[in-house]
Amino acid sequence: MTAEELAGRLMAKDRRVSTASVYRALAVLTELGLLHKVSLGEGRTRFELVSAGGEHHHHLVCDRCGRTVTFEDDDLEGAIRKLSERMPYEIDAHEVTLHGTCSACSAGGVSA
Numbered sequence: 001m002t003a004e005e006l007a008g009r010l011m012a013k014d015r016r017v018s019t020a021s022v023y024r025a026l027a028v029l030t031e032l033g034l035l036h037k038v039s040l041g042e043g044r045t046r047f048e049l050v051s052a053g054g055e056h057h058h059h060l061v062c063d064r065c066g067r068t069v070t071f072e073d074d075d076l077e078g079a080i081r082k083l084s085e086r087m088p089y090e091i092d093a094h095e096v097t098l099h100g101t102c103s104a105c106s107a108g109g110v111s112a
């Protein structure tokens, strides 16, 4: 869900929660690696819980309707690992988000 959606839900339960404090909490959780930030483009960001099992996946985002699907790809993981060996950084984490148009949007042609 987006930070706005989360803030909306929390504020429905407790009026003392401000949007700013939700953003701060999200930033902390993201730093701790408990949340995963997914850029939807146009400055919108979605947050996902990282599952306890440390499941790793990447995202495909439809730029028209915002639908997000996850995928895994061993070749992609291997390519990133190889790349990280050439880089003067120790790569701890990575995220890959592919943008495009989902099948529903490309088939319908009518923007929702």
Ligand SMILES: [Zn+2]
Pocket: 062, 063, 064, 065, 066, 067, 101, 102, 103, 104, 105, 106
């Ligand atoms: Zn779509």
Ligand SMILES: [Zn+2]
Pocket: 056, 057, 058, 076, 077, 094
């Ligand atoms: Zn990966």
